Amino acid sequence: MANKKLIKGNVAICYGALAAGCDAFFGYPITPQNEIPEKMSELMPQHGRVFLQAESEVAAINMVYGAAAAGKRAMTSSSSPGISLKMEGLSYIAACELPCVVVNVQRGGPGLGNTLPGQADYFQAVKGGGHGDYRLLTIAPWSVQECYEFMPLAFDLADRYRNPVMVLMDAIIGQMLEPVDLHGNFEIREYPKPWATNGAKGRARNVINSLWIDNTVMEDLNNRLQAKYEKARRHEVRFWNYQTADAELVLVAYGSTARICRTVVDLARDEGLPVGLLRLISLYPFPEREIEALARQGSRFLAVEMSAGQMVEDVRLAVNGISEVDFYGRTGGSVPTPIEILENVRNTLSGPRVASAQARREV
Amino acid sequence: MNNAHHEIIIAGMGGQGVMVIGQLLAHAAVLEDKNVVWFPAYGPETRGGTADCTVIISTSEIGSPVSSSPDTLIALNQLLLDRFAPTVKREGLILVNTSLAAPPRDRSDCKIVEIPANDVANKVGNSKAANMVMLGAYVELVKPVRLDSIKASMTEVLPERYHHLIPVNCLALERGAELVS
Numbered sequence: 456m457a458n459k460k461l462i463k464g465n466v467a468i469c470y471g472a473l474a475a476g477c478d479a480f481f482g483y484p485i486t487p488q489n490e491i492p493e494k495m496s497e498l499m500p501q502h503g504r505v506f507l508q509a510e511s512e513v514a515a516i517n518m519v520y521g522a523a524a525a526g527k528r529a530m531t532s533s534s535s536p537g538i539s540l541k542m543e544g545l546s547y548i549a550a551c552e553l554p555c556v557v558v559n560v561q562r563g564g565p566g567l568g569n570t571l572p573g574q575a576d577y578f579q580a581v582k583g584g585g586h587g588d589y590r591l592l593t594i595a596p597w598s599v600q601e602c603y604e605f606m607p608l609a610f611d612l613a614d615r616y617r618n619p620v621m622v623l624m625d626a627i628i629g630q631m632l633e634p635v636d637l638h639g640n641f642e643i644r645e646y647p648k649p650w651a652t653n654g655a656k657g658r659a660r661n662v663i664n665s666l667w668i669d670n671t672v673m674e675d676l677n678n679r680l681q682a683k684y685e686k687a688r689r690h691e692v693r694f695w696n697y698q699t700a701d702a703e704l705v706l707v708a709y710g711s712t713a714r715i716c717r718t719v720v721d722l723a724r725d726e727g728l729p730v731g732l733l734r735l736i737s738l739y740p741f742p743e744r745e746i747e748a749l750a751r752q753g754s755r756f757l758a759v760e761m762s763a764g765q766m767v768e769d770v771r772l773a774v775n776g777i778s779e780v781d782f783y784g785r786t787g788g789s790v791p792t793p794i795e796i797l798e799n800v801r802n803t804l805s806g807p808r809v810a811s812a813q814a815r816r817e818v
Numbered sequence: 819m820n821n822a823h824h825e826i827i828i829a830g831m832g833g834q835g836v837m838v839i840g841q842l843l844a845h846a847a848v849l850e851d852k853n854v855v856w857f858p859a860y861g862p863e864t865r866g867g868t869a870d871c872t873v874i875i876s877t878s879e880i881g882s883p884v885s886s887s888p889d890t891l892i893a894l895n896q897l898l899l900d901r902f903a904p905t906v907k908r909e910g911l912i913l914v915n916t917s918l919a920a921p922p923r924d925r926s927d928c929k930i931v932e933i934p935a936n937d938v939a940n941k942v943g944n945s946k947a948a949n950m951v952m953l954g955a956y957v958e959l960v961k962p963v964r965l966d967s968i969k970a971s972m973t974e975v976l977p978e979r980y981h982h983l984i985p986v987n988c989l990a991l992e993r994g995a996e997l998v999s
Binding site (some may be wrong): 627 | 841
């Protein structure tokens with residue numbers, strides 16, 4: 456471990472982006488993600504790549520749009536209010552089927568909120584966020600090591616699906632220091648980009664556009680997008696089971712909250728309580744089949760988030776009434792402690808079961 | 819005290835070097851091949867606001883980066899001592915900078931160690947090294963890492979413009995350790 460570097464999650468994002476062959480970074484400052492543009496302003500020019508501090512978040516996402524259209528690996532990063540400003544651009548980028556990576560280091564909200572941790576941008580990340588029928592493929596690291604390793608994954612998914620990818624973090628994951636092994640052996644695949652608008656000399660002109668007046672053309676585009684998301688739902692679901700095999704209660708969480716819940720599982724097991732954790736790695740696509748399987752096995756669920764209850768809605772959809780789904784959340788920058796969640800675990804386990812075992816078998 | 823797992827909260831005012839001594843602990847743990855998480859909390863102010871950081875050092879994999887009830891509180895001033903003293907686990911350890919704070923009267927279950935850190939720092943020739951005095955005392959008392967590893971972490975953790983202060987910081991660390999040994 457002596458070869459490991461002690462760095463923040465935000466800084467690990469930069470090394471990961473560099474390893475992934477990111478050509479261009481466009482951003483605008485906002486806490487708690489400022490270490491990303493700060494480090495990128497140093498790393499990118501050192502490696503002959505583009506760093507640009509834009510005049511606003513809106514400008515930054517549109518610069519990403521342009522760089523991606525030219526076939527370059529481009530990214531931006533921001534935090535909650537800044538990510539809201541990027542939503543129009545993301546809808547355009549998704550409609551144009553361009554690959555790019557967006558990092559959201561979530562803070563307390565809504566509104567300008569505060570610089571403390573939050574997970575209340577879940578809906579915005581996994582349901583599209585901007586206008587129209589599109590999705591962001593969304594992954595959530597829970598350690599500084601994963602901040603590093605998920606960036607090559609994010610760029611690969613973006614290129615493979617020709618779709619924007621969101622790396623969803625929070626102020627804990629972005630700001631914490633952990634030892635990291637930066638000698639990742641990534642297989643960085645190059646994807647041919649015959650659609651890129653990178654000079655038409657000697658070939659037919661490429662057009663990248665999201666304005667299609669003809670409804671049949673627009674509907675074809677929508678069908679193509681939906682087929683792509685269906686493919687992602689089959690191949691890109693990622694999760695991690697911890698002690699769920701015999702769990703009467705399964706905690707469902709992602710990011711820093713999943714880390715906290717992992718400790719809760721250990722504390723609960725010490726008390727003899729049959730508790731496990733389903734840690735979500737991909738938030739879109741959502742691990743709905745895994746959750747349904749756990750519900751059939753007889754598990755009930757406690758969704759834990761730093762929000763007023765967002766991810767829990769997807770858990771309920773996956774469970775589809777065949778088991779009980781409870782929720783515990785903190786908001787506004789408050790972080791749940793392991794003991795606080797453990798008390799909820801005890802209460803939930805002693806609460807009545809509404810859905811019957813019969814229902815689980817029949818559905 | 820369990821020497822395989824340590825949860826520490828360090829708290830004080832911005833400018834007192836709260837984050838720096840937390841980072842020194844974290845870096846020393848990395849040098850000793852231990853698992854560690856450091857996590858800060860502070861307002862937008864550079865100086866004058868409140869600042870605290872959590873450090874968790876463990877020989878096994880670390881789950882929660884957030885501590886429900888730390889084993890140890892290192893409090894550099896009264897405001898933050900009052901805020902965090904109630905969170906320390908039963909029979910935990912509270913290090914109080916008595917140059918700026920009075921020891922808590924309602925935590926008789928805890929081991930309370932009084933360190934006149936600013937006075938000691940003044941004597942070694944740098945009033946700003948009070949944080950190092952506190953860190954030296956903590957490391958000597960609990961031994962989550964070796965004092966040598968803390969010293970070896972200075973060049974990595976401190977910005978280069980402060981490297982000329984490393985000798986006085988090391989002296990302050992040693993004075994802190996001597997106070998409790």
